[in-house]
Amino acid sequence: MDDLNTKGRIFDIQRYSIHDGYGIRTIVFLKGCYLRCRWCSNPESQEWEIQSMLIHGKPKLIGQDVTVAEVMETVKRDRPYYRRTGGGLTLSGGEALAQPEFALALLRAARDSNINTALESTAYADFATIEKLLPYLDQYLLDIKHMSAQKHKEYIGESNELILENAKKIVDSGLTEVSIRIPVIPGFNDTPLEINEIGTFAKNLGGVKRIHLLPYHRLGQDKYEGLNRPYLMVGTLPPSREKMEALLAIAIQSSGLECQIGG
């Protein structure tokens, strides 16, 4: 199979990303997602379709079909930075698993070029799909948002069973380093109890490297307006530093793992 000619759909490539895996990284944002998190800061990532978004009143087409070779051309340009910092390529989205062949080809191409790989993902896909990626993946940044199936479905559109099962399988594979990422969303999962539950889950997975608590931010709000979609989080304030510190303590206590605020 020819990885370099494999095509996929992306909506951005961001260089010098430093909160999405080790070192200085280039994030490729893949378009399309299975989930619909209310707080999503990249709402333009959710639809597979190429769409128009207003930025400062000017329409901009979001989404671009590209080959792996084209993406790698950009990714390779920052190789000196990866080498110095242990950085590399991070696939983000949307949900990279929604374009499994493209994601696989990208990761394999990076590995061929000796570039470190990371995946930022919800793990909401058949494990058979995920399994294929794991041999080419150095780090899995895995979102766990809530332990309650019902609340998960209510806020995200889908239940969490598949995600939790996959989390276990990914860790058990021993093929990649796993970090659990918890977006801390006021009114959704920001109580000590809820964080405690996720922390305990992470501990029981037995093999998670660390936990990131990512405080809610409203920096995606403009994009909802630009897409002519309602922003359902209006009025929600980012959690205070004190609150984040308190939750961090709980995450550490419940998981016994290395925990941090932010990516």
Next chain:
Amino acid sequence: MGLYAYDTRDIPKTKRIDKLVDHLYAKMPEIESARAMLVTESYQQTEQEPLIIRRAKAFAHILEHIPIIIRDLELIVGSTTIAPRGCQTYPEFSFAWLEAEFDTVESRLADPFYISEQTKKEIKEANAYWHGKTTSELATAYMESETLRAMEHNMFTPGNYFYNGIGHVSVQYDVVLAVGFGGIKERAIKELETIHLGDANYQKKSRFLEAIQISCDAAINYAKRYASLALEEAEKCADQVRKLELLEIAKNCVHVPEKGATNFYEACQSFWFVQQLIQIESSGHSISPGRFDQYMYPYYKEDLEKGTLTKEFAQELLDCVWVKLNDLNKCRDAVSAEGFAGYSLFQNLIVGGQNEEGLDVTNDLSFMCIQASGHVFLPQPSLSVRVWSGTPHVFLIKAAELTRTGIGLPAYYNDEVVIPSLLSRGLTLEDARDYCIIGCVEPQKAGKTDGWHDAAFFNMCRPLELTFQNGQDKGVQVGPKTGEVSAMTTFEQFYDAYKVQTEYAISLLVNANNAIDVAHAERCPLPFLSAMIDDCMVRGKSVQEGGAVYNFTGPQGFGVANMADSLYVIQKLVFDEKKITLQELKEILDVNYGKGLNADGVADIVTKVAIEMSTAGRQVGEAEIALILQNIIDMSQSSEVQAKGSRILEWIAQVPKFGNDIEEVDAFARDVAYTYTRPLLNYKNPRGGIFQAGLYPVSANVPMGAQTGATPDGRLAYTPLADGVSPSAGADTNGPTAAANSVAKLDHYIASNGTLFNQKFHPTALEGKTGLDNFVGLIRSFFDQKGSHMQFNVVDKTTLLDAQKNPEQYKHLVVRVAGYSALFVTLSKSLQDDIIGRTEQGV
């Protein structure tokens, strides 16, 4: 592994330092008249004597009589003015500008100075003596008429040395610390014994060596005046702690700088007198302490080992020296003040790096110097850090922590480029490895070099303007006739014409620089400075007459990014896509893309048309001028012109720009930089050295941009030019790594007088330990790709507020949050306000 162990821990700041800083900044700096009066008085008494003796005697006369003061709580003494941060004047270099600006110098925006009526009167009286006697006037007399014309037309400006001393030097601080001025004087006496009164160079050399002795004695006696003052104040002092401090100061000043320093405190005091007195002898700035952490280290280490010094006290002394570096000041003319804004004296002090043998010599003091800049939080010294593969990571983290504060320090330099670059200019391997930085970004070997580093500002966009105008500016033929652009049919024709214009302007720049060079040698040789530079004593001549081992002249070009983008736009829109002709481009540039011309811009065109008409034999009276004026205003702002201008600007916006890691554009930048750096290498200076180019603007890209019309890169008339070798503001939209990759593609070796790459960061990029690690990784990776210099502005609230108002200048500012993608300027006002709030909290 380096040569020395080092301590990385933070050392706290004492209360003394805050008090010293507060005192220093309590008032607007003031101009004083003592030096002007004393230098004049001395000159009047020595008219019959050899010039070099007169210079030495004037120096001695000043040091004997200039008022002295010990500021409250000081541990290191020596003040050039009674008022904190005050300045003296130097009429032997130039004075007319100061008199012309007497009444505006206090109210001007860039670097204002208070001046009393009494001072004005005294300075004016002193100045009267200097009519026709200044270096500036002699330099003018040595310049060709076309050189003066090019300067009038803002092709370049050698203003710095035209009006002031040269400076831009680092001396043998180590020698003074070791043997004192007493020892240096001994050397001069010994050297004198080697020559015979019948030798051909006897007259020059003997008088020069005598001048050195006079200067050394002057410095020694000046310190003793401080010793007496400290004793006097100690006697009156009721506070027992301060009394003891004053007695210690008195003891130090008796001993140094006459003799070698016997401990770290004396070394600090001795260093300071050298640093201060060089800047009393001449008004030249960028007197750079250089490798302070190296030559001070033996004194520190010995005291520490003996147990006579604590790290805490050593840090306090360093902090005191740092405060003193901000006590010196210089009043520049209004135009230069804008070019060097911020009262900066560019006293560059560099830490870390390798020694002559290639071993890393980072030590405790390297860390403590960074700490001192963090403690005093003032612009001086211009702190620099040397980086190579052997530089400890923890050391760069310490430096990055300072960068993160937003102070704009330190600047980072790449040993792997600077050393080979200096080797290619004839330095020995040992000397090249021991380089320091002068002023902004200019490398040299201390104590052996007269680098003339800041020789002129060369605006690379001005030859482009002349290319469009067939060598004319405001109706005057300033450059060669390279043909009307309407007749040019290939890109190469246009580019060749640009090169012809540039090379001609460079030849005039050299003419200007060498005229100034000769004038300094003939009117203001500096014996005190020359006592601390090899091989002046052996050669028997001052630095200004070619006494230094290494001699250079380094004028700096800027506008590389504007030129690269402009040429690429011409290639694409005119010759590849044929959307617009060169003639159409010329016409729209003439009217600033229909965005309006300022009064000067309109006046320029009126002058041009009037001259054309009168050359054609037509009468040009007031009525005709009024008509031309009306026509120009109508034409430049008609709705048709405006629409056309906007359309062309949109096309230009679509053309890729330098700074985005795009090979084709970056190749233009590399090549256009060569049009400046290569021709310069063909020229020599009167001191026996060569010209070498720098690529950096200090802050002249702003005032000189104001003298530059619209350029084909879409830059509007009068707006700033690009900063150093950095991309044009807002042109780099692919992030810092892409910008760094583009800049690294320039040939940094050939610009051996230094390049300057400035990056702006949002503080989120440097958050936490990982933020610092990655930031250091960015610097190292740029240096792996053979970039030469990097410095950073970590943006503060003010900058972000400005970004809200002028988003086009800040297109590159990325907000970095996990898993999120956006540029600052694409956010709504409300979200931008959130980020600004976040910036202010320092999170």
